[in-house]
Amino acid sequence: MKDFKAQANKKSAPGKQGGLNAEIQSRIGHQLRAMYDDVVRQGVPDRFAELIKRLDDPKPDSGEPAPKTDGRD
Numbered sequence: 001m002k003d004f005k006a007q008a009n010k011k012s013a014p015g016k017q018g019g020l021n022a023e024i025q026s027r028i029g030h031q032l033r034a035m036y037d038d039v040v041r042q043g044v045p046d047r048f049a050e051l052i053k054r055l056d057d058p059k060p061d062s063g064e065p066a067p068k069t070d071g072r073d
Contacts, residue, residue: 020028044052
């Protein structure tokens, strides 16, 4: 880890402390977008969709009273 930091410091402009250059920021941005797109493409699992549907349903199926909310929807 120390070697990586030392290399990063050598590559930075003289007198400039820390920060990432535009190329590195761009690469990180592209990788983050690719990861995010992959997650979005996966969609919502059926069990989560069913849970959301049950939570949104004002009439409970089991005969138990609906959970009380504090009004902060």
